[in-house]
Amino acid sequence: GNSVTQMEGPVTLSEEAFLTINCTYTATGYPSLFWYVQYPGEGLQLLLKATKADDKGSNKGFEATYRKETTSFHLEKGSVQVSDSAVYFCALRGNTPLVFGKGTRLSVIA
Amino acid sequence: GAVVSQHPSWVICKSGTSVKIECRSLDFQATTMFWYRQFPKQSLMLMATSNEGSKATYEQGVEKDKFLINHASLTLSTLTVTSAHPEDSSFYICSADHTGTDTQYFGPGTRLTVL
Numbered sequence: 640g641n642s643v644t645q646m647e648g649p650v651t652l653s654e655e656a657f658l659t660i661n662c663t664y665t666a667t668g669y670p671s672l673f674w675y676v677q678y679p680g681e682g683l684q685l686l687l688k689a690t691k692a693d694d695k696g697s698n699k700g701f702e703a704t705y706r707k708e709t710t711s712f713h714l715e716k717g718s719v720q721v722s723d724s725a726v727y728f729c730a731l732r733g734n735t736p737l738v739f740g741k742g743t744r745l746s747v748i749a
Numbered sequence: 750g751a752v753v754s755q756h757p758s759w760v761i762c763k764s765g766t767s768v769k770i771e772c773r774s775l776d777f778q779a780t781t782m783f784w785y786r787q788f789p790k791q792s793l794m795l796m797a798t799s800n801e802g803s804k805a806t807y808e809q810g811v812e813k814d815k816f817l818i819n820h821a822s823l824t825l826s827t828l829t830v831t832s833a834h835p836e837d838s839s840f841y842i843c844s845a846d847h848t849g850t851d852t853q854y855f856g857p858g859t860r861l862t863v864l
Contacts, residue, residue, distance in 0.1 A: 671851045682755070682842050683793070683855040690851065728792065736783050737844075737853055741792045 641666045645729045645740035652719055652747050660714040660743045662703075662729035670733040672696075672705050672712040677726045677742070686714075686727070719747045752776055753845050755856035762833055763864055770828045770859045772843030778823040779845035783853065784816070787840040799826045823848075833863040 646661040664672065671690045675683040687696030692707035701716045712729060724747045729740040752775040762768050772782055780801050785793040797807045797818050805818035815837075817829040826845075830837055840860050844853040 673852075675855070680858075680860075682753075682857040683844075685852060685854065688852065732851055732853075736795055736798060739792045744790075 641670065641731055641733055641735065641738045643729050643731055643738055643740035645727075645743055647741075647743070648726075649744040649746060652745070654721055654747055654749050655718045656747075658714070658716040658719045658723075658745070660727055660729075660745070662712045662714065662740060664710050664712065664729075664731050666710075666731055666733055668733050670731040672703070673730045673732065673737065674701070674703055674712070674714050675728045675730060675739075677728065679725075683728065719745070721747045721749050723747050751847055751852075751854045753843065753854045753856040755843055755859050757859060758857060759860040759862075761862045761864065764834055765832055767829055767831045768833055768861060770830075770841055770843075770861075772826045772828070772845070772856050774824045774845040774854070777845070777854075778848050779826075780823060780848050781846040782820060782826040783844045783846075784818060784826075784828050785842045785844065787842060787858075789840075793842060796828075830861065833861070835863045837861065838863045 642665045673688045674686040676686045687698040689696040689705035695704045726742045728742045730737045756771045782799045784796045796811045797805045799805045799820040801820045807813045820826040842858040844855040
């Protein structure tokens with residue numbers, strides 16, 4: 640079945656550092672790929688998405704490119720801020736509801 | 750756009766009582782809604798898929814008689830936790846399919862504490 644594997648956290652970075660959170664997937668067919676962000680005590684917010692190979696999703700300085708050859712959808716940001724501290728979930732969707740990775744907790748310190 | 754609300758945001762109840770949680774899509778219609786459960790510092794576990802006007806589809810291991818789901822309109826789904834026990838304490842999150850897209854939008858969650 641479909642599955643998502645993302646890097647274990649927690650990840651701690653200094654403000655303005657470069658961020659990469661790795662995400663790989665296993666799926667049949669051509670799923671859509673998503674990154675969601677969850678701030679403490681809140682639900683999930685859609686951060687970005689990509690629906691086909693080589694698509695790049697971007698939002699709020701975050702980017703991720705749908706790489707079919709490596710089955711990956713790594714999240715990147717060039718300069719993180721303290722306000723980016725949250726849990727980030729990679730997810731995919733084929734013909735089923737969203738399948739989530741386990742989440743990566745990011746802490747950004749000033 | 751694409752806002753999903755949940756009510757209440759938190760609830761404390763006594764063991765043995767029932768609790769109803771509402772999930773509404775505020776500015777779009779949602780033929781399908783989903784209910785998730787999240788334990789501390791863990792990912793989301795899909796409990797059930799709710800389709801407007803039909804019975805919900807429950808994931809393996811989820812008791813349908815304990816977690817009653819009703820999806821009476823295109824903008825409202827409810828989850829009722831019946832005869833709640835302390836082990837039902839959790840963070841419950843709903844999401845709604847934006848009809849015609851492949852994107853699920855999530856509510857802010859409801860924290861349930863059963864004493």
